Each structure stands twice: as C-alpha cells, then as structure tokens.
Amino acid sequence: MKPRYRLAVERDAEQLLELTLRAYEPIRKLGIRFAAAHADLDLVLKNIRENACYVMEEDGRIIATITLRMPWGKQPGPYGVPHIWWFAVDPDTGKKGIGTKLLQWLEETILRDTLKVPFVSLGTADKHPWLIEMYERKGYVRSGEQDLGKGHITVYMKKQLRHDL
Structure with missing residues (x-):
C-alpha cells in the first residue's frame, strides 16, 4: 500500500509516543540526551501543537514521524529557516528506507515546493556513531557546532533545497 503523509493531530499522541520511545531506545542506550528519547505524553x-509534526502512515498505522520547528516558533533552529527535529521510524518496519522516504517527502514536497525555503537545518549529537555520516550521505553539510549543555556537542547541518532563491 502507498504511504500516506499528513500533519499529526492530538489523537495521534499516544501512538507517536509509543513509536518514539521504541525508535529512540538506541539513543538512550548511548546516553545521548535528545528530548524525543525521553519524551512523555505532554x-x-x-x-x-507548537510545531509542524508530520507522520507517515501505512495501512492506517503511523510508521514514522518527523517535525519541523519553525523560525517564528518557541524553539527555532539556528539559521532562520525550518529546522528538522524529532525524526523517528518504527523499528518494527525493518530496514526498508522508510526514513529516507519520509525525509525526502518533507524536503521536496513541504520545504522546497510548498514553503519555498532555500535550505533546511537539523542538529545531531557529535557522540552519535553514525547519524552525521548518514545525513552527509543525504546531502547535508556541517554548518556549525554548539554546546547546549546536554552532555554532547550539537552538530548543526544544512541541506540546500533550492538554488534559485
């Protein structure tokens, strides 16, 4: 079945929490203090409520989620463009490229074609053994670092989405 993409609504919260906690279990084991790794229902x-939280559904079940924090929101990213946050894929889906499909949909359909943003940013932990390299393979480049007091250095990355702006 073809996946369905949509904004999350409050009735999705319990399913998103369960998916997030399972997906972020390896992050917790690494001792990385991402907010999503220790999320609760609130x-x-x-x-x-505060961000653009998208979900990917298959057969009516949420299998992945990704959030954009907006520059005008309460927790903007560092560059005045939407900032990717809270990216999780249901570990039960296996290695089927679900995360890649969701990220590509977000980058192309939402960010590039709908919002017309020139680039997008994200942040990840310097201590994570493979996330930086994964994002580099997807076209992201390192753009800065900051110690946010979480026990790791946040590595900011950007990806150019439009070259005509």
Missing part, C-alpha cells in the same frame, strides 16, 4: 502533545 511533550508529544506540545510538539504537535
């Missing part, structure tokens, strides 16, 4: 609801 944080999931706050994310849905």
Whole structure:
C-alpha cells in the first residue's frame, strides 16, 4: 500500500509516543540526551501543537514521524529557516528506507515546493556513531557546532533545497 503523509493531530499522541520511545531506545542506550528519547505524553502533545509534526502512515498505522520547528516558533533552529527535529521510524518496519522516504517527502514536497525555503537545518549529537555520516550521505553539510549543555556537542547541518532563491 502507498504511504500516506499528513500533519499529526492530538489523537495521534499516544501512538507517536509509543513509536518514539521504541525508535529512540538506541539513543538512550548511548546516553545521548535528545528530548524525543525521553519524551512523555505532554511533550508529544506540545510538539504537535507548537510545531509542524508530520507522520507517515501505512495501512492506517503511523510508521514514522518527523517535525519541523519553525523560525517564528518557541524553539527555532539556528539559521532562520525550518529546522528538522524529532525524526523517528518504527523499528518494527525493518530496514526498508522508510526514513529516507519520509525525509525526502518533507524536503521536496513541504520545504522546497510548498514553503519555498532555500535550505533546511537539523542538529545531531557529535557522540552519535553514525547519524552525521548518514545525513552527509543525504546531502547535508556541517554548518556549525554548539554546546547546549546536554552532555554532547550539537552538530548543526544544512541541506540546500533550492538554488534559485
């Protein structure tokens, strides 16, 4: 079945929490303090209410989620463009490229074609053993670092989406 993409709504919160906690279990084991890795229902609801939280569904079940924090929001990214945050794929889906499909949909359909943004940013932990390299393979480049007091250095990355702006 073809996946369905949509904005999350409050009734998705419990399913998103369960998916997020399972997806971020390896992050917790690494001792990386991403907010999503330690989410509770209140944080999931706050994310849905304050940000653009998207879900990918298959057969009516949420299998992945990704959030954009907007420059005008309460927790903007560092560059005045939408900032990718809270990216999780249901570990039960296996290695089927679900995350790649969701990220590509977000970059192309939402960011490039709908919002017309020239680039997007994200942040990840310097201590993570493979995330930086994964994002580099997807076209992201390192653009800065900051110690946010979380026990790791946040590595900011950007990806150019439009060259005509």
